[in-house]
Amino acid sequence: MQTGFFRLVIGDINDMQKFKNKQIVYVNSPYNIAEKCEVIDYVEHESSTGQGVYKLHSIDIKGTFGATENCIFATEKDAHEAHEKFVAALVEQHKNEIKTLKDLLEFPLSHCLSCGEEYTEYEAQKAYRIRANELTGLILEEK
Numbered sequence: 462m463q464t465g466f467f468r469l470v471i472g473d474i475n476d477m478q479k480f481k482n483k484q485i486v487y488v489n490s491p492y493n494i495a496e497k498c499e500v501i502d503y504v505e506h507e508s509s510t511g512q513g514v515y516k517l518h519s520i521d522i523k524g525t526f527g528a529t530e531n532c533i534f535a536t537e538k539d540a541h542e543a544h545e546k547f548v549a550a551l552v553e554q555h556k557n558e559i560k561t562l563k564d565l566l567e568f569p570l571s572h573c574l575s576c577g578e579e580y581t582e583y584e585a586q587k588a589y590r591i592r593a594n595e596l597t598g599l600i601l602e603e604k
Contacts, residue, residue, distance in 0.1 A: 478513070479530055479533075480500045480535070481500060483499060483500065484499070484500045485499055485520070486498055486499075486500055486517070486533050486535060487533070487535075487537045488534070489534070489540050489547075490532060495540035495541055496519055496522065497519070497521045498518060498520060498533075499517065500515055500516075501517060501518050504516065504527075510529065514529055515529070515530065517533075552591075554588075555572070555582075555585045556591060556592055558588075559589070559592040559596075561596070565593060565596055568585075586603075590603075
């Protein structure tokens with residue numbers, strides 16, 4: 462009887478998977494957009510958020526890592542579209558922080574707008590340039 466229960470539980474976990482083992486998917490992370498990967502396994506409720514985690518093998522970079530379903534996409538196009546949507550929302554969020562000239566002057570004190578590569582908040586830079594133009598009429602060029 463336990464064997465049947467075990468199959469039922471495993472079947473339920475497999476049914477919960479959006480992506481199947483050996484499937485090629487595209488993953489968005491803070492470091493890469495649409496990274497091509499192969500699904501290796503699915504672990505139910507392994508992440509700190511209580512979501513299931515997919516164990517993935519990167520075909521592009523040659524490594525193994527885990528990711529939740531919200532950053533995994535079936536096509537490269539879907540991954541790029543999701544990233545563009547995420548960036549647009551983040552720019553809007555930053556723009557909403559800047560409503561006055563005082564906000565504009567204080568914004569760089571709490572955001573990394575410099576050219577520090579992985580530390581630079583590019584979305585914050587874009588929002589800052591947009592609001593600077595709207596509030597002052599100045600066009601800040603990208604460097």
